[in-house]
Amino acid sequence: MTLRLSSDAMRLVIPALSLTLLLAAVFWLQPRAMSYVGLNLLFNLAVPIALATIAQMLVMAVNDLDLSMGTFVSFIACVTATFLRDAPVTGVLILVGAIATYAGLGVVIHLRNLPSIVVTLGMSFVWGGLGVLLLPAPGGQSPDWVRWLMTVKPPLAPMAIVASIIIAVVAHLVVMRSSLGVLIRGIGGNPRSVERAGWSIVAARGAAYGLAGVFAVLAGIALVGLTTSADANIALRYTLLSIAGVILGGGEFIGGRVSPIGAVIGALTLTLAGSFLSFLRISADWQIGAQGAILIIVLAFRLMLNRVEKREKGR
Amino acid sequence: MNPFLRLFETPWIWSWLASFIVWFLTIMVTLGASTIGVSQAALTFAAFSVIVGLGQMFVITLGPGNIDLSVPATMTFAGTVALKLMNVENGMILPGLLVTIAIGLVVGLCNYSLIKALRIPPIIATLSMSFIVQSAAIWTNRGLRIKPPSALADFTTSNTLGAPNVAIVALLISILAWFLLEKTIYGRWISAIGQSMPAARMAGIPVDGARLATYLFCAVLASVAGYLLACFSGGAALNMGSEYLLMSIAVVVIGGTAVAGGDSNVPGIWGASLFMFLVVSMLNTYGLGAGIRLIMTGLIIISVIMLAGGRRASIR
Amino acid sequence: MDGIQKAVIAVDGAKVSFGAVKALDGVTLRVMPGECVGLVGHNGAGKSTIVSVINGGLTPQAGSVASDDERLERYGINAARARGVRCVFQELSLCPNLSIVENTRIMHRDLGGFGWRTRAQKIIEQSLDTVFPGHSIGSSRAVGDLSIAERQMVEIAMAFSDAGIAPRLVILDEPTSSLDASLARQMLDHVRRFVAAGGSVIFISHILHEILETSDRIIVMKDGRVVAERPAHGFDHHGLVEAMGTVAKEGTGQRLSREQAAAPPILSHQAEGLSFKAHEGEIIGLAGLAGHGQTELLLALHAAQSGNWRPERDPLVTFVAGDRRLNGVFELWSILRNFSIASLGDLSRRGLILAKEEETKGADWKRRIEIRTPDLHNRILSLSGGNQQKVLFARALATRAPIVLMDDPMRGVDVGTKQEVYKIIREEAARGRTFVWYSTEMDEVRLCDRVYVFREGRIMDELAADAVNETNIITASFSGVPA
């Protein structure tokens, strides 16, 4: 065996390198960030994004796309800031129901052979509406244990870093190492062969969606822990962020090619890119445009490394 | 099979059926007295969704992952620049339109350059691009609302033979789109690309040329929609396109176009656009609050797709 | 039951129809332990359909399936697998995004539990080593990174692998279509070993000598029915072809060598190794072991000659795909649209498609190469694999391009059809068309005027006229000494 990286490992190297470079740039612009507190400030809001990105990744692993991720996380945030605090039992029941609904969606999408984009587009209205019903105006309050969890100060590394590592490891074990994970990715790769091996694709798809629901629920809870309260629009941007995070992390839209560790890195990169920009002090008119530019630059970097990799492989 | 039953095999019938039901429920509130009013309003506002939806449909036809998220920003940018250029003068209407089209072409070109040069999924490329275009819109006029030239304002807000002018414009564009898809080589090309890009390439289709043309077409339609909408609503605003992000995608998919690409559908866009407007009007009319209204909208979208979905239309 | 042995699988009077098409019209078939049953028939004869019935993927509308004399009422995929029925399908059916080990996990449902990776790895590596001794496929590689031949090897090894329930009946539906001669040999040897040890095999192939030498018994199907069933020694090549009902006009073999080299080349390419040249009216073969750079050369020739940005008014090259799922068919489209896509330039005026001319040309080619379908407006996927391949042929030949690039295009095409296509190729070449033809079948390579032999991505040798023969090609592909 030569020392050639597997395509899975290569999928990881590129996002990791982009993150490192960006982090170096941030430290250079703002040396203050190079501290326990600084790192936490840079990354703590990436924790819920990372969870949502993993959720999106699970859906993408079975060749679907979830356009309701943002509204769903918002809805969960509303539940967390209201029921989960005031009536924990009801709150937990609602969360379980939400996960079951997700799994159900996976089943329905499979059985009726529906395009996931449309179903989740429809669901995005439903979750949004439920969120507005729960919290017509922003409010509610984070349960104390959630707040504690998100502001805990572990030794050595700040919460944001520890949490990101835990998320990455758990997701990696579930998606890349477990039988269920293989099955889910197999469906993305070639559903027919999975079916011919005697598996129930419906169940596996349902499981993928259900698992996505679990991670999305965790994202909503974590988010409230950071913001202390919620509203129906609080996480709308998670839909696109989570998709971008998966892609940045080396995942692909079809074919079941995903990388959980990459997805977490992608989420961290996206968050960091925002900070990098604000440290650059760009004129107000172009601040929004600069966000686009940075996405382009990070992806261009990914391409460059990909090229290098291809050349290596070619010989 | 009898022709009536065959109608139910067509992918667009469900969006039409849904919008008819919603239309009927809406006018029944006033026992039919609001028929003309509701119909005209629906046609008027559906027209804008139709125009952006058509462009989005062409892009979605190109296959999985193809979607243009820069539609809202392009609408805003074109609307603001055109109105600023025309500066309420009727003589500048044509130059305004030309600049609008030019903006569409530039945005489309940038979109495809990013997709091609960086080999990134279109969804991310166009998202990045939309931020830049939105910034350009802010930079050019900082949100000032300039009125449209009076002739244009009159044109966009009035009717011809009872049909709203904007709806007539949308209809003409739809016919053009249908013609492109069904009768020209270009239509075959994009359908082929949507089904399999490698196969299209090996069949000698100029894949990049066709995809570029499609992104240009989508961006131009978005900018024209922005131009018309700005004139119709009495001025361009920085947030005027934001509604049309989800809308442009929703009308395409509800209309029966295959999300996986390769199979598009013009009549469905009309059904879906009318439906999206009418369902909000109906729920408003019945006095339902925002929460309930959103939930109902979502459930109706899912029901429509459940009825229409599951059967892959066989196309010739 | 007449013998002491019970049939591993016995299908009795199976009927399957898809709409108007009777895919199976009362097929009775039994497979005994320790025998290899060869299954042949023209494209669309019903071979793949009976395979689906046996492996539980398809429930026949009439008839029954029995195993070990036990009639199975609720027969399905899992019941079949539990009885040791394994299948290598006609199209590749692994998950390309997963590693070989992970695919093994998918194929064996009860491999789960802690440490399954180690177990799966052992199982598949063992099987690969047994079937293809000396292979160099690492089991941690992703299937998508493998060459098409390697993938087929993995599938075959997968079917023979044992993870608790030992395989008793292995169905091989055209398993050698992407394997070169030496790999095919290894597989066939393994089939004999497997059968000798008491296993059963159903072997489907259009390469008749493989069937003749490997099977104990041969079943010939035609139009959904079994039309002949005899011990293998009861058939010879000719008899088999006759039983299939295809009139195989024996190939005239070698073409008369002509004075092409004098004309200036119409296509040339500097690949690694010797340089590639093609002259007008030549049939050029690309030979060598499968996956040694032939397809890459074809793709490079195609890319160099076709525009990605603007349509080519007079394209120089056209392409016939071998991997039709990947770069051949447009699945949503009708047969007609699939046929006409490459020649739309000629079927249109100012960008507008002339529907009538499209229909006429389609009907014309349907007749010429006998595409088996009642209506060209049917979807392409309603055709059998071989017939789909014919459509791709027609697509390329119907263009005006003077050069036709062919990427092992006869995979899964039946003998009769092959002969027809060979004839068409010869005629077209006589009219001045040039063919560049990659083939894994020696018979086809021998039809060429000139042959380039590949090894490890380079052109190692060039053989012309009388030098094009099996010995020379094999010598060149293995020794690798450029002439």
Add this chain to the structure above:
Amino acid sequence: DTSAKKIALSNNYAGNSWRQAMLTSWEKVTGEAVKAGVVAAADAFTTAENQATEQAAQIQNMILQGYDAIVLNAASPTALNGAVKEACDAGITVVSFDGIVTEPCAWRIAVDFKEMGRSQVEYLSKKLPDGGNLLEIRGLAGVFVDDEISAGIHEGVKQFPQFKIVGSVHGDWAQDVAQKAVAGILPSLPDIVGVVTQGGDGYGAAQAIAATDRKMPIIVMGNREDELRWWKEQKDAKGYETMSVSIAPGVSTLAFWVAQQILDGKEVKKDLVVPFLRIDQDNLETNLANTQAGGVANVEYTQQDALKVIESAK
């Protein structure tokens, strides 16, 4: 002395004319202040997507950048509390305005949005003593300002029961959205005498109604130039009467001065109230003349004005 202090503006949204006017005022007033050496820097930051999470990250970055004060127009009154608390803990002064935050450590410069809604109905009751049917145009669902103004309007209707709200749509504070929503519900509505609004939606409503053959009701305007100009045209043509009310975008400059005063060591009450800016039939012309084409009627504050506001709150 605050000449070494750095102040940042954290703004969640720049997508409408009100926000653009707000940013322009900020730039103008703080630019002069920096030049005069009152403060060392006053940088404005806007988030791309109008989302609380994004703005929370922005505030956290400001902490890292070492600003002494953050002036804040918040995407949510509560969702930023975590980040605001972190800023306070880092010793940073946080002053919120327009979109205020509830975190106790921050200052608030609030407009009484409820009163803004109620006063609309009160005005209508004077113009139309007999009352009648009203159409309500709301802002963006789920946002604090929308809820407050709407609550005020409903309070007003309770106070003047001769009015009845027969329809309610969300116009998202945007003319085109309002126009679309109104056009959709209008055909099914009975006669309406008035339209109560939130700002940025009056002109859209007027256009939708003008497209039908209904009599033009009294539409309460929201200080946008296009609204005022339309009103002026109607007034000149047929004596149309209404009023217009909104918060002045220049409050951003008041917030700036308040932050500067706090940094200077001044005792300032945590809750300050600014009056909303109301335009009536008689001062329409002057206000219109002072409003930039396509902009919003505005008031900018000086340091003196700010001191007055601070004093009067004591």
